[in-house]
Amino acid sequence: MKKQLTQNLPLVAIDLGSHSVRAIAAERVDRDTLHILGYEQSTKYPSIDRGVVQQVSNTGFMISETLKLLSNRIGVADLPTAFVLTGGRTMQSVVVGSKRDLIRPHEITTNILNECQQECKQKIETKYPDAAVLGLVPACYILDGKQQDELPAPTQRTRQFEVLYTAFVGKKELETKLTESFNRGNKSMEQVFPRPEALLSAFAAEDSSVLENGCAVIDMGAQTTTLSIYRGNHYLLNRVIPLGGYHISRNIEQQGIPFVAAEQIKCQIGVASPRLVKANKTVRLRADNGESTIQFTIAELAEVIEQKLDEIFTPIVEQLSQHPIRTVFLTGGGSLLMGIDQYLQQKTNLRVLYGSHACLLDHDTPDEFCSPQFSSLVGALILGADYRDAHPAETVRKPNFFERIAEKTGELFIDENNY
Numbered sequence: 001m002k003k004q005l006t007q008n009l010p011l012v013a014i015d016l017g018s019h020s021v022r023a024i025a026a027e028r029v030d031r032d033t034l035h036i037l038g039y040e041q042s043t044k045y046p047s048i049d050r051g052v053v054q055q056v057s058n059t060g061f062m063i064s065e066t067l068k069l070l071s072n073r074i075g076v077a078d079l080p081t082a083f084v085l086t087g088g089r090t091m092q093s094v095v096v097g098s099k100r101d102l103i104r105p106h107e108i109t110t111n112i113l114n115e116c117q118q119e120c121k122q123k124i125e126t127k128y129p130d131a132a133v134l135g136l137v138p139a140c141y142i143l144d145g146k147q148q149d150e151l152p153a154p155t156q157r158t159r160q161f162e163v164l165y166t167a168f169v170g171k172k173e174l175e176t177k178l179t180e181s182f183n184r185g186n187k188s189m190e191q192v193f194p195r196p197e198a199l200l201s202a203f204a205a206e207d208s209s210v211l212e213n214g215c216a217v218i219d220m221g222a223q224t225t226t227l228s229i230y231r232g233n234h235y236l237l238n239r240v241i242p243l244g245g246y247h248i249s250r251n252i253e254q255q256g257i258p259f260v261a262a263e264q265i266k267c268q269i270g271v272a273s274p275r276l277v278k279a280n281k282t283v284r285l286r287a288d289n290g291e292s293t294i295q296f297t298i299a300e301l302a303e304v305i306e307q308k309l310d311e312i313f314t315p316i317v318e319q320l321s322q323h324p325i326r327t328v329f330l331t332g333g334g335s336l337l338m339g340i341d342q343y344l345q346q347k348t349n350l351r352v353l354y355g356s357h358a359c360l361l362d363h364d365t366p367d368e369f370c371s372p373q374f375s376s377l378v379g380a381l382i383l384g385a386d387y388r389d390a391h392p393a394e395t396v397r398k399p400n401f402f403e404r405i406a407e408k409t410g411e412l413f414i415d416e417n418n419y
Contacts, residue, residue, distance in 0.1 A: 012082040024374070058175075096136075199355065
């Protein structure tokens with residue numbers, strides 16, 4: 001296969017959500033500004049559950065389909081690789097470190113940093129054989145006993161070097177099935193980024209002082225809600241609640257409303273709490289049995305919504321109360337629910353803002369791409385651009401014939417639904 005430098009390809013980020021595979025392409029205008037080229041998604045198969053691949057073959061097809069649609073939209077022959085967002089219900093964060101005694105003053109080279117990363121990864125995966133390190137984010141560097149948050153400059157020399165990382169860890173099957181899915185789709189993962197890292201990269205450009213002073217990011221998706229608490233250059237907490245916007249719609253469905261209609265009314269007239277309803281109108285809908293009619297007020301609908309929100313946010317509010325932060329960023333598709341920011345502010349007495357990545361996009365960007373549901377994808381594009389700067393000679397590597405055949409052969413003996 002003819003190899004291609006990744007530097008010659010558009011930046012592409014892909015997100016395997018609960019109900020879809022989404023992909024976005026961009027080019028870098030300058031260091032911190034992107035021009036969005038296009039966006040596509042596939043919802044053909046329900047093959048992913050709460051961020052974890054359930055069916056490799058169907059997920060591989062959706063990855064291939066989404067990137068083909070995206071390549072057609074932006075007018076390029078092929079998009080063979082992508083930066084991938086990862087998360088899911090099993091992901092947690094832990095702190096891990098590596099030390100080096102360099103004997104005489106020495107600069108901190110890329111090789112030394114790579115060795116430290118690999119050592120930290122092996123520490124965790126040796127201690128927990130069923131776990132995989134999904135990402136390592138530097139927390140701080142210690143040079144001859146002096147701590148700094150910035151990457152050591154080439155001019156800095158030290159005898160003793162230590163680096164601390166926040167490691168995002170999940171079950172090994174999460175990583176394995178993700179890799180198999182991309183191999184099945186005949187695509188490569190240029191690099192994998194934990195969702196919290198991507199979100200903070202998207203929001204840091206807007207107001208880095210808020211991140212330095214301490215904040216929380218609540219990413220509300222369809223089937224999971226992720227809480228990340230951050231202060232200075234450190235992740236203090238990462239927790240995944242296995243509930244999201246989809247479960248709110250299911251709660252509405254239980255009132256006898258068809259699910260499709262429940263999803264629509266949640267998005268169009270749903271309010272996070274009865275206390276936030278301004279005009280309490282009456283709504284009439286055909287019932288799930290298709291024969292009778294259901295009648296309810298917007299306040300009654302809001303009460304049903306608030307019941308599920310309380311279930312989702314009770315453990316989150318408890319965690320927020322244990323950390324000295326002032327600001328909460330809301331993001332993700334579920335955060336578009338009317339009044340959810342006011343609901344959370346009343347629960348926490350904290351400043352609640354919608355996380356904005358608009359400052360990272362050029363002036364020609366359509367407004368739709370400034371929506372919170374694109375924040376993690378835009379953050380992954382920014383991280384991807386930085387990754388390419390650090391790896392200018394990297395080439396695309398697609399899965400070879402034998403890898404694809406091995407996976408297909410393995411499926412003759414493994415039921416993907418019972419792993």
